Amino acid sequence: MNSVNETALKETTNDSRNKSTKNSKLDPKQSTEDPLKEYFNSIANSETLRLNFQSLISVLSSSLRIDLTNVSRPMKNVLAESLCYFIKNWSGWKEYKNLVLKDECFSKFKDYLRAKLTYIVENEGEFCKRSNKPKPTMVAAETQTDLPPKNNKPEAPFSLTISGPPHFLNNMVFVEINNNFLLKQHSEKPWKLAPSTTFFLNHPYVKISINLPKILFSRSNIHDYKSYLTDDGDMASCLKTDFISEVVKTSNVTPKVFSFNFISAYFEQLISIMAKYNVKNCLLIQSIMNEYLRDIKDCNINGCTMASPFMVTFNIGKNVYVRNKKTVACASKSKNKNVIHFCQILTPKVAFSLEEFNVAESGSTNTFMDLNSMDKLLKMGSKLYLQVLNNCVTFSCTLCNKVYQGEHCYFECMDHFRIVHKGEQEVVCFKCRNKFDVPNLASTRWYHNCQT
Template sequence: MKNSDTDLLPINNNPNFCLIEVLPRGEIREGIFIYLKDVFDAILNRSKLTLDVDDIKYILQHDLRINVSRFLPEIVNIFLEAFLYYCKCWRGWENTRKCLMENEALYKSFCRYLLNKYIFILMSIDVHLHQIPRKKNANTQTISVDFVTCPYELIIGNEPIITNNIVRDEKPWTKLAPMEFLNWPHLAVEIKLLDIHVRRVNTLKIDRYIGCGNRKSTLNPEFITHITSTSNTESSYTHSFFVFYFNQLFDVIKKIPSVNTQRVKELEDFFTAFLEDIKEINIGMGSMQTATTVGFHIGNAAYYRAKKFVVTETPVHLIEYLVPEVDLTLNYFKAEQDLDDLGATTFKSLNALNEKLSIPFETSVLDVLFKINNTCIDYTCMYCNVKFSKSRALEGVVAHFADNHKVGNSVFCAKCEREFEIKELAGKRWRHVC
């Protein structure tokens, strides 16, 4: 599935489409509906078909699961024009004989092609409407406020990247559950395995200032902080597509002899978090593009800590606002669905690997086994820029955090004022109900 126009057939080379007549709006027809399959068959068989705007809207709603009522009329018009354009330009029409012989398989391919195009359009609309800025490297100036709690601004030379413990006692390290550690500040995890390469970085945006009197909330962080792409040929994949892939992936690799079950558990935990990220980001009906990084405000809540460190008639506080963020990068995803398997959603590479598991000392199986047990996962402490690899990577990075970073003090929700431990929030993806 690609978003580039390299899979488009030039409009002038598609004579079949001339028999499709589109009217601005027809009369109301009780109980008569036109489906995407009707359009597909009409183009394929060179038969005449008349449809109007409402018919196309019904196709988008029924066959492509796009709720057009959620969008402004201007965007719906884009959807309608895009439908006609991409139907006309699909390269699958080039081989009419193959289309007639493999009608169902080609129709499924046609549906996926259209859905992929609409995912790309929706993601482009999201970016345009949010006017998402690029990341900038600049000195950080504390937020300017008009009320008396902060009568001056304190300029800090560089953006703070770790919470301040100068005036607080550190808490001893405590054992973390897998999901708690995966959402821990300053931890990056990178996975390269078979068809997928993904990187997930936990960051912590910190605003720190000195103020007098009671704390006042000044943050209103954007949920999507940035979207950056490194290629013009990105491919988009839905959440459900990833679910099917990961289900088969773990069914297959768990059957590999001598596979390290602890490493498989690490992979399962990571991809569970990855799927939750896609759901929470919720761009383009819940999808993710290759060669793309999405930064988002995980949990969609801000927290603060305040410490009174000077005792005078007017208390002076060191105030820190903490906004947990995640940068999610899908470098590539090369899985291809096996259309020959009509009984289930499976993938070519995983089917091929599964067939070779029974062959003793099969080279490709041994190569996958080595990668799972030794090289597929890297952990990095982003604060110290130290990477941990190989079979004991998880033990190494946990020991590093325990020895060097400890556990920060509890924080308060900037909205409801409830107190939370960092460990508790990390385990719940920094989410709570105010």
């Protein structure tokens, strides 16, 4: 049973948005049935469900029979948002495969929602106390524009969310027409090729994995982006960033820990065998393994060790960058200038994993048993093993999930970025305020000599 789609529950607490929201066939006003039952069946059938503030309040009062007579408008907003959250995160979605028309299941679902929301109503004072806490100058959870107004300026009668792949910043421009700001797109910067393989291996949105009979590991650039609109430039305080974001066990297999020297020795013997039998992309595989070893060394976990099956995510380069685009507009009847900045904070991050590493050293020599067997099979002319080695590398684009494998995977993936995603805008170091080109930073593993 699929959980509720992220975009399927969209609650709108602004009056102007309520007027413009077009309810689907699930509008409670258009049905004599319990609207919550209709929502329940729609989610069970993996249908898209769109809700507005009015429909959520109707569910609270008519379906869950929660008395809203003395509930304030801000608290109603809290209840509406909470209802969406609890619908999405109900544990029962994982326990039942066929939920449609199962009265027992629906009854549990309804009791769960009523208990959760009744608790919130009964403890309104506590929730209001939390909501009255001062807002931070910038919310880091997602792309947003809810920065507090300055000089007691009236708030706009709408809310604005900028979404989409982070590379959109490269072709976004603000234009003023008839005292209104319009967001437009212009042609992207050309994507410049760099001679260094390190550049592409550390390019944003690139994922690489190597899959061989005894080993499976991957390395993914998952840079963190925080975007916001402001009239105060990009001088907001840099968010605190942990060097190692997380260490996660990826499966229930019994963990095995390997030293840097052990993994390095295995890679070295593997590359020598590949070079001996002219395996395609041998130099590329060597570069990937070198980057992977540098990841282990940079993180330096328990004296440069790596365990399987684990994934480590860290801030490669140990720096945080920012980039922005701004527009200056002069009102037609005034000389006052309005400056709007679309800023983006970029924290370079890499997640590298060791899913499988079932290797053992040979007792008599400083070699590995599986690689010695591989060498013998290749010497005997094993075309199957040679084919496995030639196709062990996979490149992926994390923006659009395109996958490339085989002899030309590196160049095919590079062409994909050159043609589809274009170039990246320059970034500025948050500390030293120096400007850097993304290809240059990627070529140095996002490191620069930062002199604050």
